[in-house]
Amino acid sequence: LLTATGAFLYVTQTQNSPPEQLPVDTKKPTLVVLGSGWGATSFLKSLDTEEFNVVVISPRNYFLFTPLLPSVTVGTLEPRSIIQPTRYITRHKKRKVDVYEAEAQEVDPIKKTVTFQDLSDVRGAAGSVTIPYDYLVYAVGCENQTFGIKGVNEHACFLKELSDADKIRTKLLDCIETASFRDQPQDEVDRLMHMVVVGGGPTGVEYAGELHDFLIDDLKKWYPEVADRLRITLIEALPNVLPAFSKQLIQYTESTFAENKIDVLTRTMVKDVKEAAVVVQDANKQIREIPYGLLVWATGNTSRQITRDLMSKLSSVQTQRRGLLVDDYLNLLGAEGVYAVGDCTATSYAPTAQVASQQGIYLAGIFQKLGQKAKFERQLSELRATAAAPEEIEATVKKLNRAAKLTPFHYSHQGSLAYIGSEKAIADLPLFNGNVASGGGAAMLFWRSAYVSTLYSVRNRTLVLADWLKVKIFGR
Ligand code: NAD
Structure with missing residues (x-):
């Protein structure tokens, strides 16, 4: 066992050590x-960075594995x-890459x-730079859609960034603590303990599922009084939740939610937020x-301001x-040398992580060819x-x-997955020239293994598996 652990550590260590990089070549x-x-x-x-002088600009200096973000909220x-x-x-790239934690304007x-x-608000923070x-x-992705409904930005929590999950976690516990406070009027307890999710797409459904698990597994032990x-x-404006999933999986989700006492109000539209x-x-x-x-x-989602400005240009x-x-x-379209991928584009595909990720890989292939062409x-x-x-000239021309x-x-659509709570997931998979819909424990196992294998590094996989194990043993 020790030898195996040693070998594993050695392999991950050597994978992690940065190789010699070529310097930036302007x-x-x-x-x-x-x-x-x-x-x-x-x-x-x-x-392949060899033929380019690569600069990365993003307001956050990390990649966030969004499909598992709802799990962070509880x-x-x-x-x-x-x-x-x-x-x-x-x-780890062949040629050094400049990374700036900054917002493109x-x-x-x-x-x-x-x-x-x-x-950043530290002293010495650089101002605006043009390159x-x-x-x-x-x-650049998208921002949260509010349809201009009053009060959303002020009073609601979104579920897009890591800071959103943190805010939800804090607010959720604040509500529970305040509800447990002595001499709270009964209708205030009911209000504080009412968690409302607006939007029955995958994000809203997965969040409601996680919240239910938290209630069953932990809240009853820690806050039995409330x-x-x-x-x-x-709350969902359309006649059913998860419109992008098959009918069978929509029904499965709605009946699981009914069993779990999650109220689903369909054909109901939020007009105002107080x-x-x-x-x-x-x-x-x-x-x-x-x-x-x-x-x-x-x-x-909706387009960011920088994207709207680019469109108007x-x-x-x-x-x-x-x-x-x-x-x-x-x-x-209309801009030479500019490529766009992911949620900021309007294509025939749904704005999903799967599409963005395949577009990114495809585009790296285009740049591989551009690099070869220059060479x-x-x-x-x-x-x-x-x-x-x-x-010799002819061979190079070829x-x-x-x-x-x-x-x-x-x-290439690999299928859609969503966690719906109480150790159940739904999977819509395009197999055998048709769609295979599955819900329940087996789909949950599939959900877990699919997400773990999609995580980008051994470090992330280890941490996620350890967190799941930790919750099983000690609770949240
Ligand atoms: P969504 O666009 O899929 O769903 C939003 C829902 O909110 C819609 O069903 C809409 O009818 C409803 N809605 C809008 N305004 C409303 C109002 N005022 N009152 C009540 N309901 C209202 O949004 P999402 O869930 O954030 O997903 C965004 C994209 O990301 C989608 O393409 C989705 O497929 C993808 N995604 C996929 C997964 C997954 O596959 N597990 C998880 C998260 C997101």
């Missing part, structure tokens, strides 16, 4: 990558277990520049108020409000200058032509 074309989410990270992981997983520093990826597709700003690019990989008062309500109540309109057009302690807002071709339009090779062009001009043999040949992006 004579190479500058490739700026905006973002550190699914699209940008899968791109960076697969990118303490099933620790925040550190599902993040991977961007420098962990870039420090403007892209000028005519001058080919990016302006970004260090947002030129030859190529730009635009992978545990029975906890209520979870999921400090302690949401105003909803139900199927009969009746308006009423629902008091809440914690409100989690999960109604999907390219308004003759960027006509889709939903996101940026790209061609079959992920080239941004062969250099070789060719040297061969011509030295009057090399015609066969290589150059091969490098210039690109195949369009093709998405």
Whole structure:
């Protein structure tokens, strides 16, 4: 056992030690990558940096494994277990990569520049900087959709960033502690113990499921005096939750939620958000108020300001409000040298991690070809200058032509998974030329193994498995 452990540690250690890197070469074309989410990270992981001077700019200097974020809100997983520093990826690259923790504020597709700003509030924080690019990989994702509903930004919690999960965790416990406080009026206890989730997409459903587990596994032990008062309500404007899943899995989810006493209010739309109540309109057009302690807002995504600005600069071709339009090779329409991937784009695919990740890998292949093309062009001009043999020149021309040949992006859907609570998951898998829908314990096992294997590093896998084990033994 000791030998095996030693060998494992040795392998991970050697994998982790940074190799000798080529220095930054400003004579190479500058490739700026905006973002550190699914699209940008899968791109960076697969990118060969030798032929480029790569600069990464993102407001957070780590990759967040978003599918497991709901588990952080109730303490099933620790925040550190599902993040991977961007420098962990870039420090293993052939050529050194510059990483800036900063927010991109403007892209000028005519001058080919990016302006970004260090947002940290420490003394000496850099201001706004503008740099030129030859190529730009635009992978800034989206922001939370609020549909302009009043009060959402002030009173609701989102579930997108690590800081959101932390905020939900703190607010949830504050509600429970305050409800347990002596001499609380009964209707206040009921309000504080009412957790409302708006949006019946995968984010809202998974969060409601995690919250239920927390109630069953831990709340009853730790707060027996108020545990029975906890209520979870999921509000969805459409006739059912999870519209992207099969009918069978929608029914399975709704019946699991019914068993778990999660109230699902479908055909109900939130119209207004007050400090302690949401105003909803139900199927009969009746308006009423629902008091809440914690409100989690999960109604999907919308474009960021920087993306809207970029669209308006390219308004003759960027006509889709939903996101940026790209061609079959992920080239941004109307902007030479700019590629866009992930949720900031408007394609025929759903804005999911799976799509962004496959686009990132595909784009790294395009850049591999661009790098090869530059190399062969250099070789060719040297061969011509030295009057090399015609066969040698012809062979290099062939290589150059091969490098210039690109195949369009093709998405391969591997299926959709969602955790729905009480050790049950749902899986919609495109197998045997049809869709296989599965729900329950087996799907849960599949959910666990699929997510663990998708985690980017051995470190993350170990931490997530250890967290799950820890919760099984000691609780949250
Ligand atoms: P979503 O867009 O999938 O769902 C949002 C839901 O909110 C919609 O069903 C909408 O009808 C509802 N809604 C909007 N406004 C409302 C209102 N005022 N009142 C009540 N309901 C309202 O959003 P999401 O769950 O954040 O997912 C975003 C994207 O990420 C989707 O493409 C999704 O497939 C993907 N995703 C996938 C997974 C997974 O596969 N496990 C997990 C998370 C996110």
